[in-house]
Amino acid sequence: MDKSEIKARIEELSASLRQHNYDYYVLSAPTISDFDFDQSLKELEKLETEHPELAGENSPTKRVGGDITKKFDTVAHEYPMLSLSNSYSREEIVEWENRIHKLSPTTPTYVCELKYDGVAIGIRYEDGKLKEAVTRGDGSKGEVVTTNVRTIKTIPLQIKGDFPAKFEIRGEIFFPLENFNRLNEMREELGEDLYANPRNTASGTLKLHNSAIVAERGLDCYLYGVYGENLAAPSHSEAVKKAGEWGFKIPDPAKNRITTCTSIDEIMTFIDFWDKERSKLPFEIDGIVIKVDNYIQQDDLGFTAKSPRWAIAYKFKAERVETTLNEVTYQVGRTGAITPVANLEPVLLAGTTVKRASLHNADQIAKLNLHEHDSVYVEKGGEIIPKIIGVNEDKRQPDANPVIFINNCPECNTELVRKEGEAKHHCPNFVGCATQIKSRIEHFISRKAMDIDGLGPETIDLLFKQGLIENYADLYLLTFHDIVELERMADKSANNAIKSITDSKNIPFESVLFALGIRFVGETVAKILAKHFKNIDALIAANLEELINVEEIGDKIAQSIILFFESETNRDIIARLKEYGLSFEMIVAEDASDVLANNTFVISGVFEKVSRKELKELIEKNGGKNTGSISAKTSYLVAGENMGPAKLAKATDLGVNIISEDEFLAMIS
Numbered sequence: 296m297d298k299s300e301i302k303a304r305i306e307e308l309s310a311s312l313r314q315h316n317y318d319y320y321v322l323s324a325p326t327i328s329d330f331d332f333d334q335s336l337k338e339l340e341k342l343e344t345e346h347p348e349l350a351g352e353n354s355p356t357k358r359v360g361g362d363i364t365k366k367f368d369t370v371a372h373e374y375p376m377l378s379l380s381n382s383y384s385r386e387e388i389v390e391w392e393n394r395i396h397k398l399s400p401t402t403p404t405y406v407c408e409l410k411y412d413g414v415a416i417g418i419r420y421e422d423g424k425l426k427e428a429v430t431r432g433d434g435s436k437g438e439v440v441t442t443n444v445r446t447i448k449t450i451p452l453q454i455k456g457d458f459p460a461k462f463e464i465r466g467e468i469f470f471p472l473e474n475f476n477r478l479n480e481m482r483e484e485l486g487e488d489l490y491a492n493p494r495n496t497a498s499g500t501l502k503l504h505n506s507a508i509v510a511e512r513g514l515d516c517y518l519y520g521v522y523g524e525n526l527a528a529p530s531h532s533e534a535v536k537k538a539g540e541w542g543f544k545i546p547d548p549a550k551n552r553i554t555t556c557t558s559i560d561e562i563m564t565f566i567d568f569w570d571k572e573r574s575k576l577p578f579e580i581d582g583i584v585i586k587v588d589n590y591i592q593q594d595d596l597g598f599t600a601k602s603p604r605w606a607i608a609y610k611f612k613a614e615r616v617e618t619t620l621n622e623v624t625y626q627v628g629r630t631g632a633i634t635p636v637a638n639l640e641p642v643l644l645a646g647t648t649v650k651r652a653s654l655h656n657a658d659q660i661a662k663l664n665l666h667e668h669d670s671v672y673v674e675k676g677g678e679i680i681p682k683i684i685g686v687n688e689d690k691r692q693p694d695a696n697p698v699i700f701i702n703n704c705p706e707c708n709t710e711l712v713r714k715e716g717e718a719k720h721h722c723p724n725f726v727g728c729a730t731q732i733k734s735r736i737e738h739f740i741s742r743k744a745m746d747i748d749g750l751g752p753e754t755i756d757l758l759f760k761q762g763l764i765e766n767y768a769d770l771y772l773l774t775f776h777d778i779v780e781l782e783r784m785a786d787k788s789a790n791n792a793i794k795s796i797t798d799s800k801n802i803p804f805e806s807v808l809f810a811l812g813i814r815f816v817g818e819t820v821a822k823i824l825a826k827h828f829k830n831i832d833a834l835i836a837a838n839l840e841e842l843i844n845v846e847e848i849g850d851k852i853a854q855s856i857i858l859f860f861e862s863e864t865n866r867d868i869i870a871r872l873k874e875y876g877l878s879f880e881m882i883v884a885e886d887a888s889d890v891l892a893n894n895t896f897v898i899s900g901v902f903e904k905v906s907r908k909e910l911k912e913l914i915e916k917n918g919g920k921n922t923g924s925i926s927a928k929t930s931y932l933v934a935g936e937n938m939g940p941a942k943l944a945k946a947t948d949l950g951v952n953i954i955s956e957d958e959f960l961a962m963i964s
């Protein structure tokens with residue numbers, strides 16, 4: 296390919312990836328497989344690496360992040376980024392509407408929208424391209440976070456249709472609850488402290504220096520305001536609609552997430568609806584925003600020093616209740632982390648009965664100045680465990696004792712330790728603390744680890760109590776009789792459990808490594824380690840420096856790995872697992888080769904000897920590359936029965952080699 300062909304191919308790939316991004320993230324209606332998407336993305340990445348001068352700053356490859364921002368610059372907002380005046384009082388909303396109504400020559404139209412609980416962002420576009428994204432900051436100037444914002448898939452890098460040459464669009468970046476909870480689950484698995492709420496975490500994420508981490512976390516964004524000259528829209532609602540046509544994610548009127556109305560009654564109906572329904576949303580909102588729709592009327596109404604007169608926010612009262620603290624108990628996690636839990640007098644909150652709330656760590660208890668039998672305020676947001684946000688000190692008994700964090704493990708009585716820089720206390724009795732052992736076994740058999748069915752936490756507990764298992768290696772010595780003799784265990788379930796334990800010997804090395812339950816070694820880290828060291832002996836032999844030299848392995852993870860393998864108990868367990876036949880090395884496919892390296896394949900039609908899936912796998916295994924559509928770059932079209940005539944014509948046109956299934960198989964044999 297000459298330079299102009301490469302440029303054309305980059306543009307072609309970028310355009311198609313942009314469209315697929317939009318279909319997937321904004322419309323939630325993907326039209327191609329993840330595999331084909333990844334293939335195109337990889338092809339684009341490769342071309343851009345080979346020809347960096349042709350890589351646009353808004354290329355779809357920027358979505359995956361990787362650029363590092365050392366320091367976030369501060370810039371002035373072209374239009375001040377004011378906050379809205381807000382109120383918890385319905386009366387004030389009625390008064391506001393009254394005032395607007397009196398000042399307006401005709402009945403005003405209002406737009407009601409959700410008030411997303413996230414971080415405000417202003418994004419400038421020039422000639423349809425994302426130019427700069429700036430946080431609210433102090434309202435007159437904010438921080439430039441463009442690199443990180445580029446990784447948010449619902450924000451278009453290049454817009455489409457009939458757009459103004461220059462404009463700014465504002466919206467709210469937020470953490471979808473599903474992604475937020477997934478992040479916390481991952482942190483829990485790694486023994487790290489949990490994030491308290493989605494909003495602060497979204498804000499913190501936006502200021503991370505490494506955009507690859509931002510990309511991975513999965514922030515989202517709704518756009519709600521367009522600023523600029525020549526917008527060609529007479530009103531806010533029209534401008535939002537236009538923004539939707541340009542490719543932005545805008546609230547869906549069909550789901551009642553935005554509405555226009557002309558009376559205070561309609562405004563109140565919208566507020567009431569969302570006050571009830573907001574807990575069902577996949578993200579958090581903290582109120583409703585009401586705006587005068589017409590731009591001329593907005594201009595006439597103008598601003599106060601702090602906020603526009605043409606808009607107001609109604610804020611939902613946080614769902615908060617007061618109840619009595621019965622006692623504080625302490626949970627021991629898989630890695631020995633101690634979490635204090637407040638056991639509460641049961642109380643109804645946001646439709647569910649709350650009996651427990653997390654207290655996170657010793658500092659949290661001290662900060663609350665928590666005393667025994669205190670009357671506490673409990674709040675709940677989204678899917679997150681309720682938390683104690685304060686104490687009603689007026690109700691405290693004069694002789695109440697402060698809650699003192701425990702010094703010894705509630706399970707094994709070992710003295711707890713708290714390492715410098717860590718928020719949590721830990722029980723250091725890795726090999727003897729029953730709770731740690733049991734939760735390690737539960738982790739070992741979990742789906743993403745050894746995937747052993749049929750052994751629930753109660754069964755593990757029984758097996759442990761009866762001395763049948765003392766660690767996860769003992770699972771492989773269990774017999775049908777051991778299990779069936781446990782309470783309530785049917786023959787069939789016992790058989791299943793035994794079969795599942797045997798089957799787990801085929802689980803690949805990377806999952807076995809994850810199953811071992813080394814602190815800070817989650818699924819991803821286990822994969823990286825397995826790939827790098829190839830087998831367990833090499834990993835055990837690695838020193839600190841060798842570990843840190845592996846990409847993405849930091850000091851904390853490296854130290855934890857060393858600590859784990861230093862233990863003779865752990866090394867004995869691994870030796871036994873090896874003996875039982877678990878995989879402790881990477882299996883390299885025997886028939887792999889690189890005979891197809893640098894060749895791109897398109898397959899079409901139905902094949903006799905292999906399935907389409909097998910054919911694609913064979914191509915990859917031998918170093919070739921699959922793509923979905925024929926271009927000048929395609930090396931071979933593997934033609935099967937009933938292949939599409941359009942593909943054939945295009946391949947012939949472009950002079951692509953057309954080969955049969957047999958010819959392909961001959962190439963790799």
Ligand SMILES: [Zn+2]
Pocket residue numbers: 627704705706707708709722723724728729
């Ligand atoms: Zn313990």
